[in-house]
Amino acid sequence: MLEGMIAMDAFSVIKSLNNNVLIAKDHNQLEVILIGKGIGFGKKKNDLIQSEMIEKLFVLRDKKEQEHYKKIIHDIDDNTLQTIVTSMEMIKNRTNMFIPEHTQVALTDHIVFAIARLQKGLEIRNPFLSETKVLYPFEYEIASEIVDYMNHSLSVLLPEGEIGFIALHIHSAMEGTALHEINRYSRLVSNLVQVIEEWLGIQLDRDGMDYVRFVRHLRYAIERVLNGDKVEEPKKMAALLKEEYPVCYNLAWKLIKIMQQTLKKPIFDAESVYLTIHLQRLYENVHSKSK
Secondary structure, three states, rough: OOOOOOOOOEEEEEEEEEOEEEEEOOOOOEEEEOOOOOOOOOOOOOOOOHHHOOOOOEOOOOHHHHHHHHHHOOOOHHHHHHHHHHHHHHHHHHHHHHHHHHHHHHHHEEEEEEHHHHOOOOOOOOOOOHHHHHHHHHHHHHHHHHHHHHHHHOOOOOHHHHHHHHHHHHHHHHHHHOOOHHHHHHHHHHHHHHHHHHHHHOOOOOOOOOHHHHHHHHHHHHHHHHOOOOOOOOOOHHHHHHHHOOOHHHHHHHHHHHHHHHHOOOOHHHHHHHHHHHHHHHHHHHHHEEE
């Protein structure tokens, strides 16, 4: 092997962060972060690390993101790091997809912060938990498994709200949509539900099937708007609904205006028809159960 060259399956140590984390460079001289049990113990600069010792490898192109990730993993204990690495593998296996490294960094940061808050007796309430559970059931299921695993592995008791937060990270990775955008849509749905309850004077059962069906309708309506999908408008039905169910019809249009303001997209009039039907059914079901 030539001087200064690194074997294709080996990495040259730049710096050991702790017993389980190394900063190294690959054969292309790119800086990488290597994670493995005991991988950093006793390692010095320019030592070679064989690939079979590596459990996780990160190539972070963004320098700022790379420095942030180094700080996160430098300050956490070995068991927490291994638990997080295993959790990432669980997500990868359940979704059958590569988890983008920026998502892994963001999720690692979130988990470390959540555990730190818990140890201090603090808890941040998840205002979109009910909506997340309904909007992204698959992601929520995976997140639930992750939180259960972490609770057992780390002897902590992360609250249910953390399942919702982790589910949003997973959905963001699966859809390739920025987390702040996912949060914006969840906030929109939560806002719409609050407007509905105030307008109709009802309290929706967050665990009931009526709520599940309606929130999912809102999700698909938002997706149609974002994708620019046109919905045919049954004009005769629109006139009939306006006459028969004026309260829900006017509410439907109020919700559409809120959606337009938030999404900055035009919404086809036909959405008001289907929204009115769902609202009227929701309203009638809530009142029939209260009798």
